[in-house]
Amino acid sequence: MKFQSQFTVITLLFSVLLIGCASLTGKGTTSTPPASSDSRLVSSLTQKLGVSNEQATGGAGAILGYAKGKLSKEDYSTVSKAMPESDSLIKAAPKEDNMSSKLGSMTSAISGSESAGGLGALAGSFGALGLSPDMAGKFLPVVLDYANSKGGSKVSGLLKGVF
Numbered sequence: 001m002k003f004q005s006q007f008t009v010i011t012l013l014f015s016v017l018l019i020g021c022a023s024l025t026g027k028g029t030t031s032t033p034p035a036s037s038d039s040r041l042v043s044s045l046t047q048k049l050g051v052s053n054e055q056a057t058g059g060a061g062a063i064l065g066y067a068k069g070k071l072s073k074e075d076y077s078t079v080s081k082a083m084p085e086s087d088s089l090i091k092a093a094p095k096e097d098n099m100s101s102k103l104g105s106m107t108s109a110i111s112g113s114e115s116a117g118g119l120g121a122l123a124g125s126f127g128a129l130g131l132s133p134d135m136a137g138k139f140l141p142v143v144l145d146y147a148n149s150k151g152g153s154k155v156s157g158l159l160k161g162v163f
């Protein structure tokens with residue numbers, strides 16, 4: 001029990017640190033206009049999670065960008081063919097800094113779970129969008145459902161395998 005509460009405190013402190021660093025350095029802000037807000041994925045995220053279009057666009061882009069970095073070129077091609085808006089969503093996502101990547105690796109090592117590391121690596125992006133790091137875990141099922149509706153279980157399985 002004591003270890004779990006220490007882990008929670010450490011995770012919270014790192015999240016606050018990342019959010020603070022992103023706001024002080026200007027990192028994590030988008031430099032390209034958000035993807036079209038008429039995307040079904042963005043609409044689904046805003047309706048189901050009560051987030052703004054910008055947050056939905058950036059959060060989906062952060063998830064897809066992380067997946068793009070982890071998938072083989074062929075597998076990402078399969079995803080992007082099924083979800084042609086993927087590249088514009090990725091461009092609209094806040095840019096990850098090196099510290100966010102290290103946090104994801106550290107979270108993975110501490111928890112022994114690659115999925116915790118994957119979602120942990122998104123903390124900086126979600127913080128830059130004004131969202132708590134745990135929102136990544138709420139975005140993921142919506143993104144996976146959308147991927148399944150567009151490309152079937154193969155596409156959603158590729159994305160799920162990253163997290």
